[in-house]
Amino acid sequence: MLQASVDIDTGEALTERQKAVLDAALRLLVEEGDQLTMTAVARRASCSKETLYKWFGDRDGLLTATVQWQASKVRVVPVDRKGLDLASLTASLERFASDWLKVISSDTSIALNRVAVGRAGPIRRKDGKDDLGAIVLENGRFALARRLKPVLEAGQQAGILEFSDAEAAFRTFFGLVARDVQIRLLLGDRLKLTDAGIGGDAVRATQQFLALYGAKTGPQGPPRVG
Amino acid sequence: MLQASVDIDTGEALTERQKAVLDAALRLLVEEGDQLTMTAVARRASCSKETLYKWFGDRDGLLTATVQWQASKVRVVPVDRKGLDLASLTASLERFASDWLKVISSDTSIALNRVAVGRAGPIRRKDGKDDLGAIVLENGRFALARRLKPVLEAGQQAGILEFSDAEAAFRTFFGLVARDVQIRLLLGDRLKLTDAGIGGDAVRATQQFLALYGAKTGPQGPPRVG
DNA sequence: GCCGAACCGTAACGTACGGTACGGCCCCGG
DNA sequence: CCGGGGCCGTACCGTACGTTACGGTTCGGC
Numbered sequence: 001m002l003q004a005s006v007d008i009d010t011g012e013a014l015t016e017r018q019k020a021v022l023d024a025a026l027r028l029l030v031e032e033g034d035q036l037t038m039t040a041v042a043r044r045a046s047c048s049k050e051t052l053y054k055w056f057g058d059r060d061g062l063l064t065a066t067v068q069w070q071a072s073k074v075r076v077v078p079v080d081r082k083g084l085d086l087a088s089l090t091a092s093l094e095r096f097a098s099d100w101l102k103v104i105s106s107d108t109s110i111a112l113n114r115v116a117v118g119r120a121g122p123i124r125r126k127d128g129k130d131d132l133g134a135i136v137l138e139n140g141r142f143a144l145a146r147r148l149k150p151v152l153e154a155g156q157q158a159g160i161l162e163f164s165d166a167e168a169a170f171r172t173f174f175g176l177v178a179r180d181v182q183i184r185l186l187l188g189d190r191l192k193l194t195d196a197g198i199g200g201d202a203v204r205a206t207q208q209f210l211a212l213y214g215a216k217t218g219p220q221g222p223p224r225v226g
Numbered sequence: 227m228l229q230a231s232v233d234i235d236t237g238e239a240l241t242e243r244q245k246a247v248l249d250a251a252l253r254l255l256v257e258e259g260d261q262l263t264m265t266a267v268a269r270r271a272s273c274s275k276e277t278l279y280k281w282f283g284d285r286d287g288l289l290t291a292t293v294q295w296q297a298s299k300v301r302v303v304p305v306d307r308k309g310l311d312l313a314s315l316t317a318s319l320e321r322f323a324s325d326w327l328k329v330i331s332s333d334t335s336i337a338l339n340r341v342a343v344g345r346a347g348p349i350r351r352k353d354g355k356d357d358l359g360a361i362v363l364e365n366g367r368f369a370l371a372r373r374l375k376p377v378l379e380a381g382q383q384a385g386i387l388e389f390s391d392a393e394a395a396f397r398t399f400f401g402l403v404a405r406d407v408q409i410r411l412l413l414g415d416r417l418k419l420t421d422a423g424i425g426g427d428a429v430r431a432t433q434q435f436l437a438l439y440g441a442k443t444g445p446q447g448p449p450r451v452g
Numbered sequence: 453g454c455c456g457a458a459c460c461g462t463a464a465c466g467t468a469c470g471g472t473a474c475g476g477c478c479c480c481g482g
Numbered sequence: 483c484c485g486g487g488g489c490c491g492t493a494c495c496g497t498a499c500g501t502t503a504c505g506g507t508t509c510g511g512c
Contacts, residue, residue, distance in 0.1 A: 017489095033347025035347070037469060038469075038470065038471080039470090046490080048491060048492085049471080049490095050471095050472075050473085050474095050489080050490085051488085051490075053472080058470080113343075113413070114343055114346065114347065116413055117343045117412045118340060118343060118344030120340065120413055121259025121260065121261070131414065133412075134415075136413055137413045137415055141409065141410065171405045171406055172402065174406050176398065176402065177401075178406075179397045179398065179400055179401035180397055182409055183339075183367065183408055184363065186343045186346065186359075187342055187343060187346055187359035187362055187363045188357065188359035188360065189359070189363055208398065211438060212437060212438065243459095264499075264500065264501080268460090273461095274459065274462085275460095275461090275501080275502090276460080276461095276501095276504095277459060277460075279501070284500080285499095285500065285501090
């Protein structure tokens with residue numbers, strides 16, 4: 001059968017109607033998890049199953065398009081590397097930490113990660129091509145690394161941070177921020193994250209990271225850890 | 227219909243034959259992921275489906291019993307709190323970190339977490355009772371906390387560690403050890419963890435943890451972080 | 453040796469769901 | 483006004499799989 005067009009591109013060429021259908025699928029995914037059916041999507045989106053199959057090929061294509069559609073909705077705010085000092089670096093790191101905690105604790109992220117994890121089994125992908133897990137990883141953890149690493153390197157060049165491996169530094173920051181939150185949420189733990197709690201965690205993680213990677217020769221000593 | 231006996235107890239009262247069946251199911255789970263069928267389990271275990279249903283009630287019961295069976299296989303090695311010094315505490319923490327990394331990177335753990343995550347959707351469990359996610363969480367992350375917290379508190383009483391909240395300290399250690407490993411593996415990332423790499427990560431995480439929570443008034447200063 | 457219980461192997465049933473076909477409606481170019 | 487393409491709604495098909503039923507076999511107790 002002919003491949004649907006949205007199977008290959010990055011999901012940019014979508015009509016408004018198609019976006020609405022994918023939004024409906026996304027909402028359904030959040031509500032019902034992986035066992036959403038094509039019939040349910042068609043009913044929720046007020047479209048016919050025939051249209052779904054024409055647009056997205058099969059159930060896999062619909063799922064992939066939905067994940068890519070959600071991924072395309074998160075956009076990056078670049079950080080200016082000019083006039084970087086400890087205060088602005090701290091603020092940036094806290095911002096990253098707070099944003100990341102908000103993302104991984106959101107219903108949408110949890111639902112998407114659930115379906116991607118569930119489909120990442122050993123023998124999936126007969127064509128070996130799409131792979132939801134790779135998409136989620138690319139737009140989650142790796143996207144965060146791409147955004148954060150320039151900040152870390154700028155901090156290094158400004159003499160505020162000290163590390164030999166930016167990747168290792170990033171992964172430490174990642175661990176300090178996320179800790180056990182994501183796996184607990186994915187496993188269904190009723191973990192309540194308030195805005196205040198997220199803010200406090202962001203501050204704590206940032207302070208811990210600075211304590212580990214802050215330059216000892218800087219204008220001031222490493223901040224205390226609470 | 228009558229409830230099967232193993233549905234309610236902790237999985238202790240299992241015959242050897244039943245254990246063999248669960249081991250077969252476990253192997254199949256690792257190989258094929260969540261889409262293992264009752265027929266496949268019966269064939270692999272050389273037993274009849276009727277027996278499976280008599281013993282475990284339904285597919286859910288078989289899955290639950292399998293997860294509990296695997297959980298019951300990991301046993302705890304208690305740590306002696308006598309004669310605790312920095313060296314022995316460091317060794318203990320490195321041991322915990324190494325063990326934990328080995329666990330979360332094992333095929334069995336990945337497969338079990340996959341199925342538990344996949345089944346932890348919003349509306350699962352009509353009876354609201356079993357919940358694979360809770361079982362995995364209880365025997366994974368929370369079991370680790372129960373084992374590690376006494377060590378941390380012993381370190382605190384020995385004047386080696388300083389913290390006000392043992393739970394927070396544990397979660398930081400957890401984050402420093404696991405970082406992004408588990409979510410990447412669950413999402414299908416081909417992350418290769420060698421024994422040497424695990425050992426190095428355990429040392430690094432332990433040093434970072436001691437740098438953050440080591441008592442500043444101790445016999446020696448906080449160790450340097452590599 | 454005989455009986456019943458437990459169990460194996462397999463066939464059969466029912467259902468849910470992915471995927472397809474078809475009739476009808478709307479809209480747009482001619 | 484007419485024809486065709488795109489889409490909706492729905493009925494339909496095929497299959498996979500959970501679940502049940504049944505005949506045959508083994509085994510422990512008497």
